[in-house]
Amino acid sequence: MYYAINQDNQNLEAYCSFLNEIVNTGNIYYANLFKEIISQTQNLIHTHDYYKVSSERFGIVKFFAHFPDVIKEIDVNNIKSEDFQKLSSCFESKFCTAS
Amino acid sequence: MSPELIRLHLSQLKKAIIKSETNKYADNRKQEYHDNILTLFERIDSLDFSKCSISELIHYKYIIDFCFISIEFLDNSILTVIPHEIVYCLEKALSDWDDTNKYIIVISLSNDLNGFWFNSMLSLKEIYYDIFKADFSIFFKHRLIQITLPKYLSQDYLANVVLYHELGHFIDQRYGIIEKLSSAISLTNIEKIHYGEFFSDIFASQYIGEASNYYLHYIAHEAPDSESHPSTNSRIDLVEKFLNGKTDPILDHLKDATFKITGKELKDRRKIIKDDDFKAFIPTNIVSDEELHSIFEIGWRLWKNPLPEYSDKHIGEFDKYRIINSLMEKSISNYMVVNKWNKHVPH
Amino acid sequence: MYLTKQEILDLYKSGELIIRPLLSEGQFGAMTLDLRLGTDFLVSFQGREPYIDATGDTECRPIASFFQETKRLIGETIFLHPHQTVLCSSLEYFKIPNNIFLTLSARSSYSRLGISITSIVQPGYCGCLSLELTNNNNNALKLRVGAAILQARFYRLEKDVDYFGVARKYACQVRPVASKVNSDKELEILKKLVE
Numbered sequence: 001m002y003y004a005i006n007q008d009n010q011n012l013e014a015y016c017s018f019l020n021e022i023v024n025t026g027n028i029y030y031a032n033l034f035k036e037i038i039s040q041t042q043n044l045i046h047t048h049d050y051y052k053v054s055s056e057r058f059g060i061v062k063f064f065a066h067f068p069d070v071i072k073e074i075d076v077n078n079i080k081s082e083d084f085q086k087l088s089s090c091f092e093s094k095f096c097t098a099s
Numbered sequence: 100m101s102p103e104l105i106r107l108h109l110s111q112l113k114k115a116i117i118k119s120e121t122n123k124y125a126d127n128r129k130q131e132y133h134d135n136i137l138t139l140f141e142r143i144d145s146l147d148f149s150k151c152s153i154s155e156l157i158h159y160k161y162i163i164d165f166c167f168i169s170i171e172f173l174d175n176s177i178l179t180v181i182p183h184e185i186v187y188c189l190e191k192a193l194s195d196w197d198d199t200n201k202y203i204i205v206i207s208l209s210n211d212l213n214g215f216w217f218n219s220m221l222s223l224k225e226i227y228y229d230i231f232k233a234d235f236s237i238f239f240k241h242r243l244i245q246i247t248l249p250k251y252l253s254q255d256y257l258a259n260v261v262l263y264h265e266l267g268h269f270i271d272q273r274y275g276i277i278e279k280l281s282s283a284i285s286l287t288n289i290e291k292i293h294y295g296e297f298f299s300d301i302f303a304s305q306y307i308g309e310a311s312n313y314y315l316h317y318i319a320h321e322a323p324d325s326e327s328h329p330s331t332n333s334r335i336d337l338v339e340k341f342l343n344g345k346t347d348p349i350l351d352h353l354k355d356a357t358f359k360i361t362g363k364e365l366k367d368r369r370k371i372i373k374d375d376d377f378k379a380f381i382p383t384n385i386v387s388d389e390e391l392h393s394i395f396e397i398g399w400r401l402w403k404n405p406l407p408e409y410s411d412k413h414i415g416e417f418d419k420y421r422i423i424n425s426l427m428e429k430s431i432s433n434y435m436v437v438n439k440w441n442k443h444v445p446h
Numbered sequence: 447m448y449l450t451k452q453e454i455l456d457l458y459k460s461g462e463l464i465i466r467p468l469l470s471e472g473q474f475g476a477m478t479l480d481l482r483l484g485t486d487f488l489v490s491f492q493g494r495e496p497y498i499d500a501t502g503d504t505e506c507r508p509i510a511s512f513f514q515e516t517k518r519l520i521g522e523t524i525f526l527h528p529h530q531t532v533l534c535s536s537l538e539y540f541k542i543p544n545n546i547f548l549t550l551s552a553r554s555s556y557s558r559l560g561i562s563i564t565s566i567v568q569p570g571y572c573g574c575l576s577l578e579l580t581n582n583n584n585n586a587l588k589l590r591v592g593a594a595i596l597q598a599r600f601y602r603l604e605k606d607v608d609y610f611g612v613a614r615k616y617a618c619q620v621r622p623v624a625s626k627v628n629s630d631k632e633l634e635i636l637k638k639l640v641e
Contacts, residue, residue: 029233050282051359055275056225062282125519179517380572380618381464381541412610414617422618429539429574429620432485433467436520436537436592440469 015063016091019084031079039076041065100156102148108163109144115170116140122177128203128241129173135231135239136169142235165227168220172205172245180250181206184431185259188395189246189266191388192306196270196363204266205243208250213318217265218245219272244269256427257402257420260303260310260395261318267302271295280356293329297337298353304338305368306392310399312338342367369393377401378408380422382429391434398427449546449600451476457543457600464541473594480553480594482537484574485520486621488513489532500625502633510624520592526561526581533622535574537592544570544606548598550577556595559587563596570609573619 022030040053041064053061064071067090074083116137124130143159151159175181189204202222220227221243231237246265252258271277277298281291304311312335319331328334340347354365370389374397377383385391401423409419449457451474457463458474465479473480490513499506513533518524526532542548548567551557560583567575577596581587589595609617616623627633 027233029229033229050279051356053275053279055273055278056223058275058278125522179515183517183519379541382466382539382620384466413612414610418617425573425618425620429466432620433539437467437469439520440467444470 015060016088018060019088019091023081023084035076035079037061037064038071038074038079041071042074042076045071100153100160102151102156105148105156105159105163108160109140112140112163112166112170113144115167115174119170119174122173124173124177126203128200129176129205132169132203132239132241132243133173135237136166136173139231139235139237140166142237162227162230165220168245169243172207172221172243175207176205180208180253182254182256182259182428184428184435185256185262187435188391188431189262191391192263192266193244193270195368196361197273201240202242202244202269202273205245207245207247208253209247210250212249212251214247214249215261215265216247217268218247219269221245222269223272254424254428256395256424257398258314260307260314260399263303263307263392263395264299264311267299268295270302271298274357274360276353276356276360279360280352283356284352289326292327293324294349294353296328296334297349298357300334300338301341301350301353301365304342305365307395308342308367308369308371308393309338310396313399313403341365369396372397374401376430377423377426378406380426382426382433385430385434391431394427394430398423447602448477449602454479454600457546462543463546464539466539468538469592475597478597478599481550481575481596481598482592483589483595484535484537484621485518485591487516487518487524487532487534488622488624489516489530490514500627502628502630502637504628506628508624509626509628513624515621518591521590523588523590526579526587526589528581528584528586531578531580533624534577534579535619535622536577536596537574539572539574539620540567541572542567542570544609545603547601547603548575549601550575550596550598553595553597559583560585561587561595567598568609569603569607572609572617574621576616576619576622 018030018034021027022034037057037060040057040061044050044053044061044065045068050058050062064087067087070083070086070090073086119133122133124133139162143162146159148156148159186204186206193202193204222245223242228239228242231239244266246262248259248262277291277295280286280294286294300311300315315331315334319328319334322328322331324330324333337347337350339345341350357363357365368389370387370393372383372385372390372393377397378401383394383397385394402420406419409422414422454463454477455474458465458468469482473482493512495507495512498509498512500509516524520537524532547569550563550565550567552561552563560581562580562582563577565575565577575598579595616626
């Protein structure tokens, strides 16, 4: 489950668990949510227009935008398990650096 | 955290839910929300917590807390001491900025005399609603905007102008206005917080004009800049500039960001009405939503200035306060009644 | 002298008589004005004290504490139990000319159900009209808020009365208020007669 509810913008544990949820359980709702978030992040990286990001996803989109190289490579319509692994590694390395 | 503590928490929630089962809501959306909370409770109550990790147990505790707070605000929303007239005014202001019909304003009363605040948990923390849909297949169509006000001021229409400021915080967070502006122009953390307060002051003054500043003087005195708020003087100054159509870099940023993000303008939305009726001890006939919000400015103007129409009739300060509040309330409630009646009466 | 419909209408249209809100001009009858049940109620309940003290004793429990506030939105309903009295007010807020007073009674359709209201409204009064509504029926009554349950008759005096010439306890009320009988100065005098 997408736990660590009391997350703020920089809660790496929550974002890692979000990715794991999709990979491990195949939760369709979270998978669709992931697509939406990646799409908005790609747009933000391309346009730098913060005003166009939807407010309810702003925190997670802004965080994902810290990893432009990985995000740009993701094909939103054909998301692969390697995409999750690459993102997850980025989060974990940032998590390790932070702690 | 342990399964036994979760079970305790669930039993406590069950007691609150049983008590709330006889609630009758005038607004069907509240009933739907309430029904969803009951369903959510039943789903969680049927889980086996003995195999959950600590993180999972904490996760469920947060969900139970969500249910508790929802029930608290729904329970409070039917109390007779909730000022329905104030809620009506806030809903009208909200409808200028959000026409989704998704958000319901609910009010809770606090024992804290300064307890005016807005909490975004039930309205804007989409993560909860994501989880309810993904993990429990429960779809909440609506969100509750939680606003708290002091119990002893619940029928004080002069004090409750602050609620427009609190609604401003909701609108800001609903659209992420200050969050996005902060990223766009690289504000520091404190600047971001201060901009949030400035936005809410300006938002409120669109509707209640200078009444926003009158109460700010009272509640914030001449406070200097702090971590949580800009100085009172700078807040008053910015509102005055806004109402007088003057420019200011902060104001320009706020207006620009608001328009680009929401498509709506921060602008003076008032229609000033005369105070003759109040001076003659009668509620005023309001004919539009713009005039509705002006009632607060009239009330404040009459309170702040000498009123020979009252003092000549042996009406002391306490009765002047009571009468002004009563006339404000009756003016608003008459508008509500007439609008409802006119919608249904055959012509 | 009773005012006729035309005379009441003239007062209303000239602005000397204020009625807000007036939902329908159909409320003007041949010589009465129908008034509606308002949204706020005070319901008495039995607490620990065995009686309400109306003798002017300031040490006793306040009269307001024997009543509970309840509110309905217009169109909602309220029950009046057999022989129950509730305090309520008219939906309409009045400002009455200084030379006019009103008597209030239940409309015939409601008095036949056992509803009784009797009250007078002083010249120059401002506010919603305060009502003591009693159900004299052996059955409970379910009433709808906003229904025209009472009627007012208007009388003209020869001279004006200055309503605000003395301090007024109930002026500009928009909801029912519990009795303030214990603030009557005369009760203090009477108390001293036996001390």
